Amino acid sequence: LGFVFVFGYEMDPAKEEALLAEWKKATKAVEDAVELVKNLKDNKASKEEIGQAVQQMKNAREAATKLQKELFLPDKLDIDHDAFENLLLRRFFFCPSFSIYGGAKGFYDFGPPGCAIKNNLINFWRQFFVLEENMFEIDTAAVTPAQVLKASGHVKKFNDSTVKDLTTGTYHRADHLLEDAMTELMNAPNVSADKVAEYRLIRTNADDYNLEQLSEILKKYEIKSPDGNDISEPFLANLMFNTTVGSNQSPCFLRPETAQGIFVNFPRLLEFNGQRLPFAAATIGLAHRNEIAPRAGLLRVREFTMAEIEHFCYPDDKDHPKFVTVKDTVVRLFSVERQLREVPTPLTMTIGDAVSNGVIQNETVGYFIARVQLFLEIIGIKKEYLLFRQHKANEMAHYAKDCWDAEILTSHGWIEALGIADRACYDLSKHAKSTGARMTVFRRFKEPKEVEELVLTPSKSKIGSAFKREAKPLIEHLGKLSEEEVKELQQNISNGNASVSVNDKEYVITPEMVEFKNTKKKINGENIVPSVIEPSFGVGRIMYALLEHSFYARESDSRRTVVGLSPVIAPVKCSVLPLQQDSRLLPVVQRVSSLLTTAGISTKVDDVGQSIGKRYARTDEIGIPFGITIDYDTLEESEKGGNPTVTLRDRDTTKQIRVPISEVTDLILNILRGNTSWVEASQNYPVQESSD
DSSP: OOEEEETTEEEOHHHHHHHHHHHHHHHHHHHHHHHHHHHHHHTTOOHHHHHHHHHHHHHHHHHHHHHHHHHSOOSSOOSOHHHHHHHHHHTTSEEETTGGGTOOTTOEEEOHHHHHHHHHHHHHHIIIIIITTTOEEOOOOSEEEHHHHHHHTHHHHOEEEEEEBTTTOOEEEHHHHHHHHHHHHHTSTTOOHHHHHHHHHHHHTTTTOOHHHHHHHHHHTTOOOTTSOOBOOOEEEEOOOEEEETTTTEEEEEOSOSHHHHHTTHHHHHHHTTSOSOEEEEEEEEEEOOOSSOBTGGGBOSEEEEEEEEEEEBTTBOOOTTGGGTTTOEEEEEOHHHHTSSSOOOEEEEHHHHHHTTSSSOHHHHHHHHHHHHHHHHHTOOGGGEEEEEOOTTTSOTTOSEEEEEEEEETTEEEEEEEEEEEETHHHHHHHHHHOOOOOEEEEEEEEEEEEEEEEEEOHHHHHHHHGGGHHHHHHHHHTOOHHHHHHHHHHHHTSOEEEEETTEEEEEOGGGEEEEEEEEEEEEEEEOOEEEEEEEEHHHHHHHHHHHHEEEETTEEEEEEEOOOTTTOSOSEEEEESSSOTTTHHHHHHHHHHHHHTTOOEEEOOOSSOHHHHHHHHHHTTOOEEEEEOHHHHHHHHTTSOOEEEEEETTTOOEEEEEHHHHHHHHHHHHTTSSOHHHHHHHSOEEOOOO
């Protein structure tokens, strides 16, 4: 099916097997070296002998570690995490909400750069998916009636496995405790290859285990709370925030996802699209989940922004009309088969091959995987730190056909940033059953067909006599039943009376209240409940991963940190800096700033009385890609009535060029739009000596 992709290069299966054998041999050498050192010490050998053995042990460990890095995916992104977190807080990208009151766990406020990055990310998402794919965007309510989420299954099944610290009373995600414990055991000294494989498998499956399995594993490895205390038996905790609405206190929830707002509006969307499939709807908005133990900044929070797409298509036709445009896109696919191997590593292959070989189940899922990868690459996610992991059978809901998560490597490990799921017709069917609303599309046959149909005729007189004023809702409900539901009712009533629930009221139906009759008729088409393929994006998670991937320190000075954001996402596109605090420079600063903003280029004027180098460093830290400096040459050229010039600086290279004010706006726009590049601009304009 392809080659294994590890750390930026291709590895064929034969080389993988050879490396695996070599790694096992190396880990055995470590075990032998450790045992030798122990025996020498026990036998009171000479310092020279022990020293030589210790050096051999160190060499063996280095060799084993090197091979392990070649074989296995990295556990986390290697960055200066303290410096990164300090920058985010110091430059007010985001901070804990209500921090002057001690903060509210799992809630964050976005400062000016963070808010701008988030908005730019959403706007580009809207352009890349909604506009380019001709999707219908809608905006729906966050407060959701309980019956909606009962029908969708969230009330019953939207749970996390949880344990309680028996000393402090603090609650923790059971699977997270297990993952952390296995990581610690894997990284302990002198661990055999077999044990590493054992711990890795448990960590990989941590969120797949049921409560009984979790309990057994937690006890086996004597896992404690983060404070070192005993923990309770694992139990399920629902993640939704419940509330009430109105004077009658109607039960509601804050939505845990935005998708249900699209599903309940499907009939209107279908009408808007002229009763035709396929089509896609999109929505962006806040969702809320009462996380057991929020952690890792924006990666696990209680209030967050989601961007979701619901692509509706026929269940028997999941081809995508634009699949040919992405079929040659190369992606890293961590299929179920690859996850269960001794060396769990992804495959690198084209989307076209993945669909034709059955790794991905259909073209539409494949199409969105390719489009998602392109989107993430454009905004600045590093390709070598991105993969698509397929859900194992015990991870997927029973109705799901195929599910893939885009996972991104961060300093907190591989995190699920978004999911692409073939949800079949589950959601629409559930809402149709709960409300009686029509959630189908009519597909016309090429030629009429004669079919036999089971028809139910309610006896209005007998139902009216039995239920009086409450008869009307039941009669209306019986008239809307699908043929499958009619067959089910016939089966139930053949054994005596049958119970039917309408608007939370139970009706007992006797055989004389209904008549069943098989009839033949010609039909021109059929009503079909569409399938749904859902790409679901966590905006905060993508943003956090993007910031980590963009963060680095200058080689010349490790204290000068940079957030090298893509110009598409950068909070401000260009800074405007007077060389010094001089009132004579102010009119030119105002003129240049006005030209930029009029052209739609966001700007930040920084005239605080510090050296130009320190101001460059300040703009680098918030990700501004370009900087314009107005100096005394600009002033002199302006006073002489010529064509005044300014310096234009590129953040990533720190190089500068001299550009006329009359041309600088168009040049920046062309670079931002991809019509030209900094390299080309450097060839067309004089290079200026750097002031960094």
